[in-house]
Amino acid sequence: MSGERRLQPIPRNPTTTTSTTTISTNTEVLRAWERFVQGEDDIYGVRPEVAISWKRSRDQYRVNPFLSEVPNAVSQVTHSLDQDVVFAELGFCAAAMAHEVADAGGVVTIADANGRVLSAWGDKTTRSIASAGGLAPWFCWSESAVGTNSMGTALTSHSAVMIEQSEHWCQAFHDWSCGAIAVRDLVTREPLAVLNISSWRKGLPLSARRWLEKSAAHTQNSLRKRAQDSGSELLAAYADARGQSTRPLVAVDPAGAVVIADDVASVMLGVPANMPAVDPVVRWTPQLPSLIHAARYATKQATSDPGWTGSTQIFTSLADQPSLIGIRPVFLHGYLIGHLISFGASDDEQFPQTEIGAVMPGKARRIVALREENRMVLLGTAEVAVAESDGSQVWLHTDEGRLPAALSGLDKLETDLADTGGFLRVHRQYLVNLSRVREVERHDKGELLLVMDDPENTMIPVSRRNTAAVRRALNI
Template sequence: MPGDQRLQSISRDLNRTEVYGAWERFVQGDDDVYGVRPEVAISWQRSRDQYHIDPYLSEVPNAAVSQVVHSLDQDVVFTELGFCAAAMAHEVASAGGVVTVADAGGRILTAWGDKNTRSIATAGGLAPWFCWSEGAVGTNSMGTALETRRAVMIRQSEHWCQAFHEWSCGGVAVRDVVTREPLAVLNISCWRSDLPSSARKWLESAAIHTQNSLRRRARDSGSELLAAYVHARGRSKEPLVAVDTAGAVVIADDRASVILGVPANTPAVDPAVRWTPQLPPLIHAARYATKRAHSDPSWTGSTQIFTLLSNEPSSIGIRPVFLHNTLIGHLISFGAFVGEQFPQAETGGVLLGPSRRVVALREENRMVLLKTSEVTMAEADGSEVWLLTDDGRMRAALSGLDKLENDLSDTGSFLRVHRQYLVNLSRIREVERREKGELVLVMDNPEHTMVPVSRRNIRAVRRALSI
């Protein structure tokens, strides 16, 4: 073995020993994860503290068929990923590996690859009809990919369950381009050996190819939603907005645009450029409507939400829009009452989810689970995100300020005020107005950190703070 390869092999062995030692300590309750990659450490935390998975679990559970409901988009994704998996099966088999496709619940649907490895995999539950979600077996490439936004590589003792420590795996989830919810996951696994060096590229290329198909379908749906809006606009005198299934604005008329803080009469057919309304209760209402319309296509509904233009709640009526029996979005009218009257939450939104946490990393490789109220602001530095918290400045566990903004969009507390800054509205102490109309926010931390507001966000900030 050449010298460089021998050194690389020794380095890998040392790292594996270090990771296994961290695993042994972590499963016993110690939070020391020195030497463990952040995405793995965060997954371990979920496995131990959220899902309570036995690290010595030896059998993978069967998937619950009754819980599996596939949308048309999922069927498209399964077809695309099946084609990609079949195309790469020969190369994976040559490397002694197995390639699998699983649904959004981690339920394996099909598998290809090396005959001997498949035999071992089947005996260990890495086969169709077994469930590999994190909630079922803890950290693994399929389940962890479903929890994250990028390809995940899990090497041997990085797996949560000791029974899988002889496997190295890589997985990538394909997500709905509108809701960002996972639809399926593609995975490669090798027994007692490292993954091929090209594994990550294989996975990412397959995911990109499949996402492109979904993006084309989403643009077509956006065009249909726009047509439905134009038709309804001619018959309605109320402020009207068309939103997709996640609550992002496709188009709003003059009056609705003022309420929502988005451009007026500006179509956003492509999901990548749709507008985020500066009104979290409307996003809650739209997402509630999406759940109800999925289960009952004839559903319509009304609720009341608070806007920044009045101290009194405003009524909104919601009518789902379908294309070929597939839900593509909603038409929301202000001042209208239709269908089911669903409740208004005390926060001004509807049906809020459980309390949120923001995961940060300390320098000594410890995770910190922060309440949203403990985060004063977030700042982008390239792909990294830095959080200003009650415990000081920490690096966020995830990458990209857009991702953090999306994750916190339904809390109603955070507002993007600049391409580099996301602030907690409840932590603003002062607003400084400059000579040319610029705004600067002064936060309530001991240093009174100052955050600039970009010109395009001044109106949204004024509305949010009622100034």
């Protein structure tokens, strides 16, 4: 194919020095890879995050592990203002590290949310080798295109991803060790860009992960300031609309999280009334899945058509009949920052519930947990009583005991389960299945403690800011 780069396996360098432990580990992974690409499911000795990526590469994306060419990236891609900010911030970080990376014989790359490499820095010789294999600008490294690799796999993860040698899905990259981390939109949690460091025929330095995490954190701080400014502008738009109408009103961000709701709307949504949440990290999750879907549908429509407004019907806990809602997108300097949703109002486009993917509580859903090194457990939502955050790791309290979740980050799990209507964030560290709450303890100062019906009768504290939402959800 014209313009594509061939993935030619590079001959082993007999002078390369590698530790016995590394050789042994890589040999074990290579043997597992050879079995897996032949259709076996025995992946003993392979890290869970790599095993899950291999499974996607083989069964979902059907990527040829003996792929001979890296595909071209899509030439015309529109980037948001936040993405441009991220590219600039990451470029500054990469350029600052270019000399040190070059001295270590490495290459640093930046790719967009589609896996398209935008730029590269580092050792001249290594860059030449990388470029010959397609690890260069304008080639696509999404997981769906070339299987397990640090950039593509990081775009599916909420933490840094390190992929060493035979952990790569394509055989042609078994001489490379790579690490990457995605920078995500603080509101939608969707990836904006990915920062990567690669080394040929040797492992990455121990400092690589830390550097990736610090670079991503620095960039996220810039995004957080922008998101807070957008939240303040959305509050101003809400105040202006509040003064012109008496209908119940709520302001939500592009992902459907509540920035502020009035007295009536707050009851329907199960969030505090008239309590602004400008910071994207502490915004309220409405206990009304259909409203979240409506907001996300509106985001999709308004992004492609800035003049769009719409309305639909959703069910609330206050009436047996559906309520009409009107949605008006809010922009700042041409950039979508959220929506004003008023109850009982009707705007231009009428779209049915099927368009917003309305999902009733109890809809079948699977939560993936891990058991041992090479086994994934597919759990129904009813089997999970509590999800607990421990840093980036999420632990699931289930009928089979405490199991690690396959994904990273409690925010991601909360978003994935939002449309089930059955899970509620009661604390920064805890997401609970409301149907699994057995008892509620009330303490002297009004604090609540939930006792779950899992085998351990796990006790979950309710944070002060979530107490009202828990009371409404449990009707207490």
